[in-house]
Amino acid sequence: MKPPLMPDPYPRGPPPGPLPRSPAGPSPEVPPPEGGSTDPHRRGRRPVLLIVGLALFAIATGLFFLGRQADQAQQQEAVRLQPAAAIAPDPFTPSVAGPVPALRAVPPPPAPSPESGKVRVAGHYGSEPGLFGGTVKASTCDARRLANLLLRDPHKSQAWAGTLGLTTADLRPYLTGLTPAVVIVDTRVTGHHYREGRARPHQAVLQAGTAVLLDRYGVPRVRCATGDPLRPPAAVTKKVVYTGRSWRGFQAGGTVRVLPAHQPLDALVLTDVVTGERFIRPVGGTGATDRNVAGTPVSSGPLGTVAAVPVAAVGHTVTGLPLSVLAGKAWRAAEAPWTCCGNGRPEREESS
Structure with missing residues (x-):
């Protein structure tokens, strides 16, 4: 006789017999908690999406304003204000300017030349009296020292000479052939500063009383306080924005630009900044050969x-x-x- 079967302590599969039926109708659902989905991942994504949206809005706003600033910058031209004795950033050399007496009242410059009617800054030929001054029998700039300082550095002298279309071999004779003077009217120029081995141009206004060196066409070529080479100002078609420290009496409409004389000059008519009288200085002279307007x-x-x-x-x-x-x-x-x-x-x- 077979022994009776014992019940399996670990049943496998469905229990014998018919399965119980579910009650009719939809199965009851657990109500979601107050405030949204029961999915914890979905609940955590909401603040993340909010933060991302705010960040994108901030970026878009920033790009909008940066674009506007870039557009405004493209529509503006920066012009540096350079006080008479100020040492601007990145000068070519130490100052080679001599003492300049305080300017007394000097005659106003003549009326603008007809050719300058299309520009905002009044243009005057370098041969016209009333643009430059000086002190009788005295030099306001040491051109020989400037040549020595520049030629000590081959890279600097090459950069300096290149701004005026010269070679370093031309530098000394060119500089010693210039005439020391003082601008007696706020004057627009293209200046240059020396940075990273290059001469970098900038538009500038030289304050009246600035010591300069003039070429034989009456055009400023050197700012003596910094040794920087100068060129005539570039035409400005954009809105001018003045940078740097201003000075008493500066007026944007009172600046002038110097046009080259029609032919090379033998002498320049200067105004004595002490007496207000005019005198003649031969081109390249340093004061020893000054004479009065009558010729004596x-x-x-x-x-x-x-x-x-x-x-x-x-x-x-x-x-x-x-x-x-x-x-x-x-x-x-x-x-x-x-x-x-x-x-x-x-x-x-x-x-x-």
């Missing part, structure tokens, strides 16, 4: 400037100026034996 030599003394010219050639007012002119003689202002005044000139001379 000029000398200077402790009491001012004196000149020896005939009375008939005198066309300047004497009153209030340290200048005395008598027939064939030069006197110190305090010693001049004349009686005043008919229209500010001596009426008669007395023998000494």
